[in-house]
Amino acid sequence: QVQLVESGGGLVQAGGSLRLSCAPSGRTFSTYNMGWFRQAPGKEREFVAAISWSGGSTSYADSAKGRFTVSRDNAKNTVYLQMNMLKPEDTAVYYCSADIRKRWPPRAYDYWGQGTQVTVSS
Numbered sequence: 001q002v003q004l005v006e007s008g009g010g011l012v013q014a015g016g017s018l019r020l021s022c023a024p025s026g027r028t029f030s031t032y033n034m035g036w037f038r039q040a041p042g043k044e045r046e047f048v049a050a051i052s053w054s055g056g057s058t059s060y061a062d063s064a065k066g067r068f069t070v071s072r073d074n075a076k077n078t079v080y081l082q083m084n085m086l087k088p089e090d091t092a093v094y095y096c097s098a099d100i101r102k103r104w105p106p107r108a109y110d111y112w113g114q115g116t117q118v119t120v121s122s
Contacts, residue, residue: 002027002111004096009116012086016120020081022096022113030074033099033106036081038092038118048094049081052104059105086120093117 003025012018022034035050049070050059058070069082079096094116097109 002029002098004029004098004111004113006094006096006113006116009094009118011119011121014087014120014122016086017082017084018086018118020083020094020096020116020118022079022081023077028077029079029098029111030077031102033101033104034070034072034079035097035099035106035109036070037095037097038090039095039115040089040092043092045095050106051079053102057104083118086118088120088122091118091120 004022005025006020006022008018008020010018031053033052036048037045038048039045047061048064049068051070051072055072067085072079096113098111099106100110
C-alpha cells in the first residue's frame with residue numbers, strides 16, 4: 001500500500017495563489033505518473049492536472065489551463081500543484097493520486113491521498 005500526503009491548502013482571497021505538495025509516506029513514487037483531482041461540496045470529483053513519471057509530459061483540465069502548473073521533483077520525491085489567479089469556484093478538497101503504470105496519459109489511478117482543503121474567498 002502507498003500512502004500519499006497532501007499539504008499546502010488553506011484560505012486565500014480571489015486572485016491569490018497557493019502551492020500544494022504531495023509526498024509519500026512509506027515508499028517512493030518517483031516512477032509513477034501522478035495526478036491532481038478536486039471535489040467541491042455537492043459536486044463530483046473532477047480531474048485537474050497530471051504529470052508523467054519523468055516530468056516530461058503534463059495534462060490539464062480546461063478549468064486549470066493558464067492558471068495552474070503541475071511539476072515534480074523526483075530527487076525530493078514530491079509533486080506540486082501551483083495554483084494562481086484563484087477563483088471562488090476553485091474551492092474544493094484537492095487530492096493527490098498515483099498511477100503505477102507507465103502509460104500516458106493515465107487512464108486510472110491506484111493510490112490516493114487524504115486530501116487538503118482549498119478555500120477561495122471573494
